[in-house]
Amino acid sequence: MVMGASSLPLDVGRARRYFTRTQVLGLWERDGGCASCGQTTFLEAHHNQWWDRDHGPTDLTNGVLLCSRCHHRVHADHWEIHTDPVSHAVAFIPPAHIDPDRTPRPGVHRHHPREHHREHPRHNQTTESPDAA
Numbered sequence: 001m002v003m004g005a006s007s008l009p010l011d012v013g014r015a016r017r018y019f020t021r022t023q024v025l026g027l028w029e030r031d032g033g034c035a036s037c038g039q040t041t042f043l044e045a046h047h048n049q050w051w052d053r054d055h056g057p058t059d060l061t062n063g064v065l066l067c068s069r070c071h072h073r074v075h076a077d078h079w080e081i082h083t084d085p086v087s088h089a090v091a092f093i094p095p096a097h098i099d100p101d102r103t104p105r106p107g108v109h110r111h112h113p114r115e116h117h118r119e120h121p122r123h124n125q126t127t128e129s130p131d132a133a
């Protein structure tokens with residue numbers, strides 16, 4: 001396996017649809033949980049450029065960790081997600097029917113999940129079942 005400059009495992013492109021376990025661990029190290037709400041359970045790797053619709057690659061720069069509830073919302077409402085290749089900051093771009101100006105919203109960005117402090121009340125974990133979304 002070829003390793004990138006940051007020691008993250010490099011990308012598998014269109015070779016396989018699902019992020020490898022190693023890639024998910026890399027996303028976990030980078031995002032520290034759901035990049036949208038900060039939740040640390042029910043996490044899934046999302047293709048920023050969708051696999052089906054956009055033919056996006058299964059690469060770390062095209063991946064983001066989302067909880068299943070946010071993952072569902074991103075697909076249902078067609079949010080765009082950009083990950084800065086240098087800072088790894090994740091930005092969520094709302095669809096026009098939610099925000100006509102489509103102003104990017106910063107995600108929850110953490111390099112050190114174990115040192116995370118919950119600064120935003122709206123990011124508090126819920127006990128709601130992700131299936132109820």
Ligand SMILES: [Zn+2]
Nearest residue numbers: 034037067070
């Ligand atoms: Zn979430």
